Amino acid sequence: MMELDRADVALLDALQKNNRLTSEELSELVNLSPTACQRRLKRLRAQGVIEADVSIVSPKAVGRPVTMIVLVSLERERADIVDRFKAAIRNTREVMIGYYVTGDADFLLVVTAKDMEGYEQFTRRFFYENHDIKGFKTLVVMDRVKASFALPIDN
Known part of the structure; x- marks a missing residue:
């Protein structure tokens, strides 16, 4: 873990809320x-503390309103x-997201689709054609309550 001082923490907190802040806004x-x-x-x-600068895109706005959490x-x-x-x-x-996990499943995936038919096509291609997969369980997301990659940073 890298040593972060108070200014580093303040910068990271600000950028996690809005990565489009100018140098002048950050300095204030x-x-x-x-x-x-x-x-x-x-x-x-x-140093890899900031891995990427990204924007969170609305799935509905780009025609991918269906999200699933899949246990594999x-x-x-x-x-x-x-x-x-x-x-x-x-x-x-x-x-969109893939985790190698412990517990009842080996992987947890967050998957996006245009509709349920698109998800079914994905499952046929991605899961059914892969002989290394024993099984998968799908949870359909009814409402995205929070979308964030912001980490709480302690100093």
Whole structure:
């Protein structure tokens, strides 16, 4: 874990709320000069503290209003099978989030679709054609209550 000072924490908190803030706006929030803010941001990005700068897009606005949470169990938990499935997750656009987990399932996926017919086509292609998958359970999201990647940061 990297040591973060009060200014780093303030910068990260501000950016997690709005990553479009200008250097001048950030400087006012964290009591540093715009140049100092830019130097710190460059360092935080270079050290991997900031992984990416993204925008949260409305699924409805882009025609993908159906979201599922899918619990996936593998036939066997061998390193090559797990690695192959991780690669499949990374290379599949419909999978928005993928976690390798403990418990009753091996993976938890968040999947998007245009409609239920589109999700069914996805399941046929992604799950049924993969012989390494023992089974999967789908939970259909009725309402997105919160969409965030903001982490609470303690100093």
